[in-house]
């Protein structure tokens with residue numbers, strides 16, 4: 001009787017063998033936890049479309065960040081909800097703004113936790129777009145100056161790294177120049193290099209109160225159908241001085257993560273976005289799947305595809321499981 005000489009099941013026989021030949025290991029070191037900060041005192045408002053995530057006032061942000069640090073998670077990324085929004089998104093580059101205040105508090109109270117700030121205007125503009133709007137158009141070059149001011153303001157407040165997510169052309173270079181001019185040449189840039197115009201950001205826009213008031217973001221974020229263009233976007237950001245390249249979202253774009261990993265030698269980050277989190281949460285609540293298993297499978301798949309770093313709302317739960 002013919003049997004193949006190699007039988008894959010031999011090495012799947014028991015947990016010990018499976019552990020020995022496992023190719024991908026997720027580590028707490030890979031995780032970045034996104035947090036939302038809002039004005040006020042003792043605010044802890046759950047985001048209804050993202051159970052387990054909260055808009056936090058600075059006091060509670062510090063409290064939760066301590067716990068995040070205690071779990072061994074190396075970094076958080078901050079998103080701010082300003083008191084007021086206006087045409088030019090002035091709250092974004094106000095040295096006394098919500099992010100700047102939060103960064104100062106975190107660096108004072110939990111200094112070893114790396115604080116990354118999301119650099120964008122959409123949370124701060126009355127129209128909800130990521131750039132300056134004129135006659136219904138999102139202007140590119142005038143926006144760069146504001147993004148650069150925002151990044152400098154975050155770094156001056158003590159941010160360890162800035163992460164531009166606006167998708168304006170040339171913003172990594174503009175931010176790099178502005179940081180360098182201010183003597184902030186040691187502040188790295190994690191670029192949302194390949195960011196698609198995705199429906200999976202839906203729950204985030206509840207969390208950050210940032211949905212666009214007209215139109216959508218397809219004139220600046222990428223078309224989900226495109227791969228070659230993703231390589232061009234990454235190439236530009238490398239040339240402009242990015243330190244880490246991010247792909248976003250993660251799960252529907254594992255092929256893109258893989259290609260960016262193959263073609264570039266910078267660290268690659270992937271953003272496991274709000275919709276990816278919420279759809280599994282919702283299915284788990286209905287009893288349709290096991291949340292912990294689906295979470296670990298998702299994060300492992302993102303790592304397997306080539307991500308070194310994963311931004312995920314599951315960071316705390318995953319860290320707990322990894323410590324067990």
Ligand code: PBG
Pocket residue numbers: 118120122130165166200201202203204205217272273274275
């Ligand atoms: C800001 C920004 C967004 C996300 C991160 N930064 C929203 C958007 O572009 O509309 C989405 C994150 C998520 O969905 O978890 N531009």
